Amino acid sequence: MPVTRRQFIKRGAGMVTVGIVIPKFWLSAARGEQIDFTPRRKLVVIQLAGGNDGFNTVVPYTDARYHSLRPTLAFRDAELKTNNGTSTIISNEFGLHPAMGEIKALYDEGRVAIVLGVGYPNPNLSHFLSMDIWHTADPNGVGSRGWLGKYADLALIGQPSLTAASIGSLDLPKSFGAERFVVPNIINFSLYNFIADPNYPGDYNNQTNTFNFAAGRTLSTGSFIGAINNTAFESVRGAQQVQKSISNYKSSIAYPANNPLAAGLQMVAQLMTTVPEASLLYVQMGGFDSHSDQIGDRQADRGNKGVGDHATLLKWFSEAIKLFHDDLTEHGLADDVLMMQWSEFGRRPDENASFGTDHGTAAPIFVLGNPVRSGLYGAQPSLAATELDPAGNVKFNVDFREVYATILDRWLGADSKAVLGAQYPNVGFLG
Amino acid sequence: MAGITYDAAAHLLRRMGFGGSPAEIDDITSRGREGAVDLLINYEQIDNRAMEDMLRSSFDFSDPFDFPRFNRGELQRWWFTRMTYTRRPFEEKMTLFWHNHFATSASKTGDLFVYNQNLTLRSHALDQFESLLLRVAQDPAMLLWLDGITNVRGKPNENFARELQELFTMGITDAVTGEPNYTEQDVKEIARAFTGWKFFHPRNDPNPFSYQFIVNPPEHDNTTKTIYGGTQWARTGNLDGADVIGVICARRATARYVVKKLFDFFVYPLGEAIDRATIEKFADVYMNRNHSIKELVSAIFTSDEFFSQRARFALVKSPVEIIVGPIRMLGARYNPGASAREAASNNILPAVSIFLGQELFNPPDVSGWKLNLGWINTSTLLNRFTYADLLAINRTRDLNAPGLWLSQEQLRSLAKKNSKKTVKKLLSILGPLDVGSEIVAALRNYLESDDGGNSAGFAPDDLTIDKKVRGLIHLIMCLSEFQLN
Numbered sequence: 001m002p003v004t005r006r007q008f009i010k011r012g013a014g015m016v017t018v019g020i021v022i023p024k025f026w027l028s029a030a031r032g033e034q035i036d037f038t039p040r041r042k043l044v045v046i047q048l049a050g051g052n053d054g055f056n057t058v059v060p061y062t063d064a065r066y067h068s069l070r071p072t073l074a075f076r077d078a079e080l081k082t083n084n085g086t087s088t089i090i091s092n093e094f095g096l097h098p099a100m101g102e103i104k105a106l107y108d109e110g111r112v113a114i115v116l117g118v119g120y121p122n123p124n125l126s127h128f129l130s131m132d133i134w135h136t137a138d139p140n141g142v143g144s145r146g147w148l149g150k151y152a153d154l155a156l157i158g159q160p161s162l163t164a165a166s167i168g169s170l171d172l173p174k175s176f177g178a179e180r181f182v183v184p185n186i187i188n189f190s191l192y193n194f195i196a197d198p199n200y201p202g203d204y205n206n207q208t209n210t211f212n213f214a215a216g217r218t219l220s221t222g223s224f225i226g227a228i229n230n231t232a233f234e235s236v237r238g239a240q241q242v243q244k245s246i247s248n249y250k251s252s253i254a255y256p257a258n259n260p261l262a263a264g265l266q267m268v269a270q271l272m273t274t275v276p277e278a279s280l281l282y283v284q285m286g287g288f289d290s291h292s293d294q295i296g297d298r299q300a301d302r303g304n305k306g307v308g309d310h311a312t313l314l315k316w317f318s319e320a321i322k323l324f325h326d327d328l329t330e331h332g333l334a335d336d337v338l339m340m341q342w343s344e345f346g347r348r349p350d351e352n353a354s355f356g357t358d359h360g361t362a363a364p365i366f367v368l369g370n371p372v373r374s375g376l377y378g379a380q381p382s383l384a385a386t387e388l389d390p391a392g393n394v395k396f397n398v399d400f401r402e403v404y405a406t407i408l409d410r411w412l413g414a415d416s417k418a419v420l421g422a423q424y425p426n427v428g429f430l431g
Numbered sequence: 432m433a434g435i436t437y438d439a440a441a442h443l444l445r446r447m448g449f450g451g452s453p454a455e456i457d458d459i460t461s462r463g464r465e466g467a468v469d470l471l472i473n474y475e476q477i478d479n480r481a482m483e484d485m486l487r488s489s490f491d492f493s494d495p496f497d498f499p500r501f502n503r504g505e506l507q508r509w510w511f512t513r514m515t516y517t518r519r520p521f522e523e524k525m526t527l528f529w530h531n532h533f534a535t536s537a538s539k540t541g542d543l544f545v546y547n548q549n550l551t552l553r554s555h556a557l558d559q560f561e562s563l564l565l566r567v568a569q570d571p572a573m574l575l576w577l578d579g580i581t582n583v584r585g586k587p588n589e590n591f592a593r594e595l596q597e598l599f600t601m602g603i604t605d606a607v608t609g610e611p612n613y614t615e616q617d618v619k620e621i622a623r624a625f626t627g628w629k630f631f632h633p634r635n636d637p638n639p640f641s642y643q644f645i646v647n648p649p650e651h652d653n654t655t656k657t658i659y660g661g662t663q664w665a666r667t668g669n670l671d672g673a674d675v676i677g678v679i680c681a682r683r684a685t686a687r688y689v690v691k692k693l694f695d696f697f698v699y700p701l702g703e704a705i706d707r708a709t710i711e712k713f714a715d716v717y718m719n720r721n722h723s724i725k726e727l728v729s730a731i732f733t734s735d736e737f738f739s740q741r742a743r744f745a746l747v748k749s750p751v752e753i754i755v756g757p758i759r760m761l762g763a764r765y766n767p768g769a770s771a772r773e774a775a776s777n778n779i780l781p782a783v784s785i786f787l788g789q790e791l792f793n794p795p796d797v798s799g800w801k802l803n804l805g806w807i808n809t810s811t812l813l814n815r816f817t818y819a820d821l822l823a824i825n826r827t828r829d830l831n832a833p834g835l836w837l838s839q840e841q842l843r844s845l846a847k848k849n850s851k852k853t854v855k856k857l858l859s860i861l862g863p864l865d866v867g868s869e870i871v872a873a874l875r876n877y878l879e880s881d882d883g884g885n886s887a888g889f890a891p892d893d894l895t896i897d898k899k900v901r902g903l904i905h906l907i908m909c910l911s912e913f914q915l916n
Contacts, residue, residue, distance in 0.1 A: 049796075125615065126597055128798050170788040171795065172808040185808035191786065192810060195817050196905065197824045200898045202882030209884070210877040210906050211816075214870055219911065224747050228807055229911040235809035236816075286796070291578045291590045353586030354578055359593070391615045 041411055042279045042333070044268055044324075045148065046261070046341045047173060048317065050288030051127065053310060054346035054363025058114055059095045065383035069350040072303055073295055073357070079305060091376065098306060099315040102322035103366070110374040111325070112366060113429035115403055117381045119362030119396025123345065127289070127359075130344040135174035137401050137420050147404055148280060149178030150419045151412065156280070157181055162238055162245075164280035165271065168264030173282055182234040186267065189246050194236045211236065245274040253327040255320075261285040262320035269327040272337070287313050288343055292354035308355065317341070321368060338411050338430075339368040342400070348392055349383050361389075362396035365403065367429050371411065377427050402427050434461050439738055441863055445916050446697050447471045447732060448520025450756040453860060468732045472557070472725065474519035482516045491770040495543040495639050500770050503542050507781035507791045510549070512767040514755045515780075525556035525728075527751060528696050530791070533567050533599060534799035537792040540575040545792045547640060548572035557725035560689060560717070561680035564599065565673060569644035571630045577797065579628045584652040587622035594797050595621070600679045606687040607707050607714075613659065620656040625672040627651030646671065680722055686714035693728065695802060698737050699745035709736055744915035747803040750787030752916055753815055754780055757822060757908060760860050762841055768833030777833045783821070786814040807914070819908030823901045837904070839897060846900050850878040850889040853900065857907055864912045878903060 059075045060066045067074045080088045080095035088104045089095035094114075096104050106112050120139060124130045132141030145153075148164070156163045157180060165184040166172050176183040186192055196207040215233035219226040251273070255266040264283035271278040287309060295311070296304035305311070321339065328334040346363025362381050381387070381394035388394060405416035405424035410431075417423050435443075440459040444451035448471070451459070459467045470477075490509050491500045514523045529552040537545040548570050555563045567573055568591070574580045577591035597603055601612040627650035630642045657667040658675065666678055679685055690713040694701045701710065713731060720726035731737055748756065758765050768777035784790060788811045794800055827836045845860065847853045854874045858864045878899050881887040889895065907913060 124603075125593070125618075126603060127796065128597075129603065166808075170811065171801065171805065182809065185810045187786070187810040187814075191817065192813060193817075194813065195820050197820065197898070197902060199824065200882075200902070203898060203902055206877055206880045206882075206884060207902055207906060210873050211909055213873045214906075214910055217869075224745075224803055225911050225915060227804055228747070228812070228914050231807055231809055231812050232909070232911055235813050238809060239813055289590075289796075291588055292581050352581075352588050353583050354581035354588050356578075356581075356588070358589045391619070 040336050041413070042272060042281070042337045043407065043412060044265075044337060044339045045175065045280075045282045046317075046339060047175075047282070047284035048288050048313070048341060048343040049127075049131070049284055049286040050290070050343070051130075051345045051347060051359055052288045052313075052343035052363060053290055053294065053357050054360075055349055056294070056310060056347075057097050057100075057314060058116065058364040059097060060093055060380060060383070061089070061095050062093055063383055065385075066349070069383060071351070072355065073305065073351045075305060083306075093380065094376070097311070097314045099311045100318040102318040103368075106322065106325065106368065107374065111370055111372060112368050112374055113372040114364050114366055114376050115398055115427055115429065116364045116376060116378040117362045117394070117397030118342075118365050118378065118400050118403060119345070120399055120401070121396075123361040123393065123396070125345065125359040125361075125391075127344055132174060134342060134344055134400060135177070137404055144174070144177045145179060146173070146175035146177040147419055148175045148282070149181065149183065151408065151414055152176070152181040152183060152280065153178050154418060155412070155414060159277055161277040162241060162271070162275050163277045164282075165278065166282040166284075167267045167271070168260075169284050173284060176282060182231050184234070184238050184242075186242070189242065189267065189270070192239045192242055194239060208236070242271075242275070246270050248274045251327050251330060253323050253330065255323055259316045259320055261316050262323055265320050265324035266327070269324055269331075272328070272333060273331045285313070285316065290347065290356045291352065291358060292356040294356040297355045303355070325369070335370045337369050338371050338407065339366075340403070340407060341366040341368070342403075346394075349388070349394060350392055361393040365400075367403070367407075371431075372429050373431055375429075377429055398427060399424065406430055433463050435464055435467065435738075436460070438743075438863055440467065442738070442743055443467055443471070443732070444520070445752075445756070446524075446737075448524055448759075449514060449752055450760045452760060452762055464733050464738070468729060471521045472729055472732070474522045477519050479518050482513065482518065485516055485767070486512060489767045489769055492546070495546070501542065501546075503537050503792055504778055504781055505770075506537075506542060506546055506549075507784070508767055508778055510791055511751075511755065511780040511784070512765075514751065515758055515765050522553060522556065526553040528693075529556060529563070529567075531696070531794065531799040532692060533573065534794035534797050535572045535576045536794055540572045542792070543640065544570070544572040544575060544642075547642065549792075557728070558723075560685070560722040560724055561676050563724065564680065565676050568595070568625075568672065568676065569628070569630075571642050574628055574630055574644075579625060580630070582622060582626050582628065583650040584623075584626045587619065587626055587652070589618050589622045591625055592622035593618050595676075596679065598798055600688060601682060601684040602688045602691075605684045606691045606701075607710055612682075612684045616660070617658050620658050621675050623652040623654075623656050624658075624670045624675045628672060683714060683718065686717035686722075687711075689717060690714050690727070690731075693731060694736075696746075697728075698731065699742045700803065744912070746916045747806050748914055748916040749800070749802070749806060750784050750789035750811075750815075751791070753787060753914070754783055754818065757819075757861060757904075758835070761822075761837065761845070761904070763822060764830055764836040764838060764841075766831060766833045766836070779821075779835050783814075783818045787811055787818065812914075815914065816905075816909045820905045822908070823905040826897075837901070839893065842896050842900050843891070846891040846896050848891060850875040853878060853889070853891070854903065857900075857903055861904075861907050861913060864907070864910065866910060866912050870910070874903060874906060877906060 061077045080098055082098055082101035086101055088098050090107055129141050135146045136143055137147040152164050165186055166176055167186055172185040196204050215229055219229045249270040255262045268281045290310050293309045295308035296302055301307045328337050342365050346360045347357035348360040351357055378398040401420055402424045406427045408414040408416035408419055437460050440456045495501050517523055535548055551566050551570055555566055577594055578588045579591050582588040596613050604611055627647045629645050629647045632642050656670045659665050664682055687710050690710050691701050716730045717727050788806055789800055825835050830838055847856050854871055878889045879886045
């Protein structure tokens with residue numbers, strides 16, 4: 001029998017662990033249309049914010065139009081190799097950016113699916129609206145609920161342990177916008193705690209009891225204060241759990257200090273290996289808005305495609321995925337984890353004069369991990385002049401909601417229609 | 432002159448500044464709506480020498496290339512010091528508003544240029560809108576931030592042209608009618624109008640902060656552009672950036688968008704249909720008063736909408752408000768320390784601010800910080816509680832040591848002789864917060880509890896004040912009500 005917040009307070013100082021408190025209204029809501037929660041299957045969503053340049057990520061190196069639209073930026077086939085000389089070519093048509101050697105190796109091992117030409121109808125070139133469209137899975141990008149938040153409301157409510165979290169960034173992504181479920185957002189573990197005056201440790205229980213009494217109130221839902229109060233209660237409850245668990249993490253993987261995505265994925269690994277229920281994790285890395293300096297722009301390396309912002313970011317992406325995958329393998333979790341990368345749009349196929357590219361439309365996305373059926377899916381958008389829209393943008397071939405639906409149906413065991421509001425075809429990258 | 436209530440005055444000071452001490456609120460109370468708003472808006476008349484003296488003794492910004500004395504952390508410390516000690520709080524609040532509006536990050540543009548931009552935003556915060564916008568657009572920070580300096584004839588870079596319309600002036604769609612305000616073609620044409628915009632440091636100018644704007648003729652597209660074709664705003668000609676800004680700022684869509692931004696930041700989040708009349712009413716002020724920001728904000732802050740119940744505690748405090756507010760309300764001590772990195776405690780406010788989700792001079796992207804619930808997630812909320820603890824328990828024997836302090840003497844003046852009065856006093860100072868009798872009882876219960884959780888009564892002796900009144904301040908700042916503004 002779970003206790004209510006009020007009963008919890010009345011038990012007095014330090015008598016119960018906060019871990020078992022589940023607010024009543026959540027439980028009743030959860031008895032409705034709950035999805036069976038299968039904690040073995042885990043999903044890690046990786047957002048590359050800013051609009052990743054798909055044409056220089058999965059490079060159509062044999063397409064003459066690619067080279068004519070990008071005289072400065074395009075990679076020739078001879079350039080598609082890593083610093084070690086390993087080729088990053090994956091087919092007669094495509095090669096990966098040379099900074100992505102680790103992902104090329106994973107591709108060869110059968111752990112990478114690439115969905116080409118992902119976008120949505122009537123593309124919006126605003127970062128913010130386009131992100132909202134991807135987050136909410138709504139073609140107008142309206143509302144505050146996200147696709148993962150809707151899934152969490154259906155599947156994760158009532159679970160006593162931490163099941164979902166956004167990791168490593170200060171903002172909670174809108175994908176996690178939920179009606180009832182409070183998704184934890186953890187910037188770093190050391191700060192994730194409720195701290196009181198260390199001069200008077202004997203007063204700590206009085207403080208937490210008073211805090212919990214206040215945060216345990218049921219304040220009007222739909223208002224800022226109601227949402228704040230729920231978050232306050234859940235943050236302290238969850239923080240105490242997380243503090244207990246994550247100290248058990250041990251790994252031989254050395255994550256580099258200068259790679260922000262690796263830092264986030266290490267925290268994900270830390271949670272996944274110590275909290276068995278942790279199954280829905282989200283990390284993000286910004287910097288992909290490459291209007292300029294996409295390739296080398298400084299005097300010494302002007303025009304050098306092997307350096308510049310985009311190469312650095314893709315290197316971080318590739319390296320972080322590999323280390324995270326190795327960490328999961330070491331802990332016997334690699335068969336249980338699916339990774340999905342997305343970005344709000346691609347860049348336009350033609351380059352600008354700043355060694356960069358402007359906002360575009362469709363782009364490839366990666367789905368990674370042992371569970372995927374490796375290979376290329378979707379279709380590369382045509383670069384033919386007649387196929388581009390008046391702004392010079394390509395047409396999409398796969399609606400991003402088809403990717404979501406495939407993951408929801410084939411991996412998370414959810415009814416994708418209940419989350420997305422409509423039925424979408426299966427893209428095929430999961431068995 | 433008819434006064435306003437204490438609560439209304441506190442509301443005004445929270446929104447037009449960072450909250451006031453009881454003495455400041457009392458002063459405002461006697462002035463009435465117009466009088467109070469006049470006083471706060473016409474801030475150039477207020478003597479701010481004490482703060483200026485403090486800045487002079489704490490910072491050395493004589494050389495922008497002297498990294499130990501001039502860097503992003505120092506800029507943040509400098510701004511927090513201003514916000515904490517200024518007698519012109521609205522000047523800082525408007526600067527913060529514009530910083531959020533023209534969200535420019537030092538991570539791309541460098542510290543020197545965001546500092547310059549900050550000075551521009553402060554000194555022109557209440558100008559005519561296009562005058563401010565043009566200055567910002569021609570400031571080095573914006574030219575770097577949205578790639579203006581690489582926007583050249585023949586190969587335009589669209590970054591500034593897009594955000595100018597989407598974020599700085601009109602929005603993608605009209606705030607009232609919902610009609611699209613511009614097309615992709617307009618983005619392209621407007622990018623051409625801004626080609627060739629550059630800046631330089633005049634060779635003989637001894638001031639290392641002084642930069643000048645110039646249009647570089649060979650890089651400027653000197654041909655005909657057509658903007659907003661097929662609409663009543665259509666213009667065709669050899670337009671340059673200033674022409675475009677003039678056209679955009681004269682559009683009612685801009686008036687509506689600016690009103691909405693101001694309301695969302697200072698009053699309450701505007702809904703869709705129900706607030707059309709409000710938007711139109713203040714859009715009229717913008718249109719009829721020559722696009723004057725000063726006239727517009729004056730109309731907003733003296734309005735019934737601003738003083739309505741709907742507006743009270745209708746916003747979530749931003750990190751800067753959470754940090755600076757209680758220092759001013761409680762009369763706590765913040766010593767910025769001296770120039771350079773003497774001690775970590777010098778930089779306490781900037782450090783806290785980062786963990787609460789608002790690093791000044793480094794907004795997350797060009798749309799600025801997401802307000803209200805955008806500030807709230809489990810991490811940032813736990814960090815707010817940690818800051819509350821920090822402020823409540825930082826003790827010192829040397830009140831002049833750098834850092835943030837709440838002295839025992841100050842606490843003595845806030846503590847009353849019984850638990851009920853002490854709780855009421857602190858709820859009043861930190862708000863005033865209306866939290867209901869249950870919470871008042873719980874806080875009294877806290878003040879009276881011994882370490883075993885049993886009631887032991889309350890007597891405001893030094894030990895009780897040090898332990899329990901500090902604890903009470905921590906707990907009040909952890910209340911959900913305190914997170915609201």
